[in-house]
Amino acid sequence: MDKLFDRRIVFVGGKGGVGKTTTAGALALMAAESGRRTLIVSTDPAHSLGDIFDTRIGNEETSLGPNLAGLEIDPEAEAEQHIATVKMSMKSLVAPKMYREVDRQLDLARHAPGTMEAALLERMADLMAEARERFDLLIFDTAPAGHTIRLLSLPEVLGAWSDGMLGHRDRSRKLGNLLKVFGRDHAREDAFGMIGGSKEEPDDSRDGRIQSILLNRRRKFHRARELLTDPTITAFLLVINPERLPILESKKTLDLLKKFNIPVTGMIVNRLLPSDVDGEFLRERRLQEDQYRAEIEQTFARLQKVYLHLLPHDVHGVETLREIGLHIVGQLGDSSGDASRPIEA
Amino acid sequence: MKWAGIKKKLRWLAYLATEAYNAPYRGAVARAKREQDDLFMLLIFSEMMGVPNPATYYTLELQPIMLEKFHEWHKRAGMEHSPLDDFRCC
Numbered sequence: 317m318d319k320l321f322d323r324r325i326v327f328v329g330g331k332g333g334v335g336k337t338t339t340a341g342a343l344a345l346m347a348a349e350s351g352r353r354t355l356i357v358s359t360d361p362a363h364s365l366g367d368i369f370d371t372r373i374g375n376e377e378t379s380l381g382p383n384l385a386g387l388e389i390d391p392e393a394e395a396e397q398h399i400a401t402v403k404m405s406m407k408s409l410v411a412p413k414m415y416r417e418v419d420r421q422l423d424l425a426r427h428a429p430g431t432m433e434a435a436l437l438e439r440m441a442d443l444m445a446e447a448r449e450r451f452d453l454l455i456f457d458t459a460p461a462g463h464t465i466r467l468l469s470l471p472e473v474l475g476a477w478s479d480g481m482l483g484h485r486d487r488s489r490k491l492g493n494l495l496k497v498f499g500r501d502h503a504r505e506d507a508f509g510m511i512g513g514s515k516e517e518p519d520d521s522r523d524g525r526i527q528s529i530l531l532n533r534r535r536k537f538h539r540a541r542e543l544l545t546d547p548t549i550t551a552f553l554l555v556i557n558p559e560r561l562p563i564l565e566s567k568k569t570l571d572l573l574k575k576f577n578i579p580v581t582g583m584i585v586n587r588l589l590p591s592d593v594d595g596e597f598l599r600e601r602r603l604q605e606d607q608y609r610a611e612i613e614q615t616f617a618r619l620q621k622v623y624l625h626l627l628p629h630d631v632h633g634v635e636t637l638r639e640i641g642l643h644i645v646g647q648l649g650d651s652s653g654d655a656s657r658p659i660e661a
Numbered sequence: 662m663k664w665a666g667i668k669k670k671l672r673w674l675a676y677l678a679t680e681a682y683n684a685p686y687r688g689a690v691a692r693a694k695r696e697q698d699d700l701f702m703l704l705i706f707s708e709m710m711g712v713p714n715p716a717t718y719y720t721l722e723l724q725p726i727m728l729e730k731f732h733e734w735h736k737r738a739g740m741e742h743s744p745l746d747d748f749r750c751c
Contacts, residue, residue, distance in 0.1 A: 434718030
């Protein structure tokens, strides 16, 4: 367990409703109580982190107890801010009568597909890069799997994109330099009294600005990608229920994570029925559960697993979270701490 | 006096010869650079032309810088006004 908490970043993912937030919350509480300054971040657009801790958490880091802070990223607010910045710089370049046009166009951009994800990713990348100074451990309570996979693959896609754009700028600059070799000698033209009117406007400052924006982007994406794919820094925990659909989806998730080289460390099998259930209905469910459990054992044989039973009451407040957290920590401790081994399916 | 006149004429001839050699290359290189720049600009504005772009959020911050270039481009492409309904620069 110590090994899990010695990472800098832990992602908790899985299908919707399997218990990601509960697991992430319990882990965060355990980490905080072991003395690590912990930040738990919810990236699900429909936040429930605050509900579990019974506190209002917003788009700002909120204290949830000793060593523990929570944050619910609001991608809409992030995107709003980003677009406001662009608006400002665009308005400094166009005539005032164009302001309405600028507003209209950029407001449309805010609703473009991908804007929210990009804004969310931006905030996550910033956190991963700079929260190190304030926190020992970052726990991300992610949105349902498909969304998260896309999010985690963005640094790669966008890294490639900024590489490509910089390549274009590079070729353009080389051609520009070549142009200078063949260039007109304005001094001499003036000496001969020729028309020197078609002097090119200086492109250098524009090029410089474009270059620095793109380079900044690339640095950020590549840094995020480096952190995500380093198994000594990042761990990904998959939460699953002993049911058909979560098993199927987890298989796909695992394949995708593998494709993007994101190390999956362990699996939390949540909501198992207790062994002493009574009644015909529950007994039948338990028989079915045994089958699925066997399937999980087989399919995800190489992942370290933690089993959690269905509780007789809702998860609500720190006490219940601690109870769950102790269960997880106990089971991880039993299995000779091989959580540090990067495991693939 | 006379020498100065001849020297000036010779310099003039040398300049003409250099230009006669350089001008076609300059034209070709300038064209290549412009094509490269146009491509870059179209990538920045691609979303507006209906080409899906994975990085719209990030091209957005480059658009203000490219505004002027965009204007030059549509002039050069023979369109007096911006061809994009929701993006007018003039």
